[in-house]
Amino acid sequence: MPETPTQHASARLLAIVSVDPSRRVICQEPGCGHGVYAAIHVVQDKENLLVLGSTCFAKRYGGASALGMPAYSAGSGGGSHLTxxxxxxxxxxxxxxIAQFKAxxxxxxxAANAKLxxxxxxxxxxxxxxKALFSRAPTRPAIQPPADHPWPWQHPNNTSVAVVRGPDSQCWVRVMHRSGTQMLAPWPAFDGWDETFPPSIGQPDQQLQAYAVPxxxxxxxxxxxxxxEAxxxxRWPEVRKLLPDPV
Ligand SMILES: [Zn+2]
Known part of the structure; x- marks a missing residue:
């Protein structure tokens, strides 16, 4: 004998919910009409959606667990108290x-599958x-040594840099500071670099020898x-090849 009686093969328990005792709902089992609140069973029975009390559910389907777990048990349909x-x-x-519960x-x-x-x-x-740790084959170090670049203050992750060549062939390098601020550093550095751009572009930082550009x-x-130029x-060191050698 199959666990689910054949006459109920098309019945599917969708959700079990509860409401306040003072806000009972009417059991829809024909001839019942009782107010129910504690374990309201919502069943798809052929083309009908039925709201049943637990007693009528058990009578109708042959046991409290005759239809197994509610289909939408993870979507508030597993015994949750309704608003x-x-x-x-x-x-x-x-x-x-039920459509809300299903969604x-x-x-x-x-989400659970993605987590898994x-x-x-x-x-x-x-x-x-x-495996790599215990294998005898030589392994590459997991962490790359920090790139040898001229900006000790460069952002550790955002290491994209850009070279901008001026009409006078003076180069400027756009580097992100570890604070997240973009900087424009002259390459090569020259006296008076800090008088190149107006304050609307950025503020020269004498310590870093670069403009902070908001x-x-x-x-x-x-x-x-x-x-x-555009x-x-x-990234460093590829960018180094684009830059003139310091004199
Ligand atoms: Zn009933």
Missing amino acids: EEERMALVTNTAEL RHEAVMA LALRQRMQQQAQAT NIVAALQWLRQRGY PQVS
């Missing part, structure tokens, strides 16, 4: 409430790292309008 709004939806538009259930399951996948990947990576997009536009974006 007044949800209670109203249960009474007036059960399909709409929530699927979102929760998708990430966890599996991390475990695989750890296993590989452990709006790099506007600054680069300003430079383009004054005959500077920035050539790369």
Whole structure:
């Protein structure tokens, strides 16, 4: 004998919910009409959505767990207490409430699957790292040594730099400071570098020997309008090849 009686093969328990005892809903089992609140069963029975008390559910389907777990148990359909709004939806538009539960259930399951996948990947990576650690083959160091570049204050992750060549062939390098501020540093440095740009572009920082530029997009536009070339974006040391050798 199958666990689910054949006469109920098309019945599917969608959700079990509860409401305040003072806000009971009417059991829809024909001939019942009792107010129910503690374990309200919502069942898709052929083409009907039924709201049933637990007693009528058990009688109708042959046991409290005859239809297994609610289909949307992860979407508030696994015994959650309904808000007044949800209670109203249960009474007036059960399909709409169930659609909400279904969407929530699927979102929760998708998030859980993604978490599981990430966890599996991390475990695989750890296993590989452990294997590498104990293998006798020489391994590359996991952390690359810091790039040998002229800006000790450069942002550790945002290492993209750009070269802008001026109409007088003077180069400027756009480097992000570790604070996140974009800087324009003269290359090579020269006396009076700090008098090149107006305050609207940036403030010269004597310690860093570079302009702090709050709006790099506007600054680069300003430079383009004054005959500077388009920035050539790369990373150190590739950018070094674009720059003249210091005299
Ligand atoms: Zn009933």
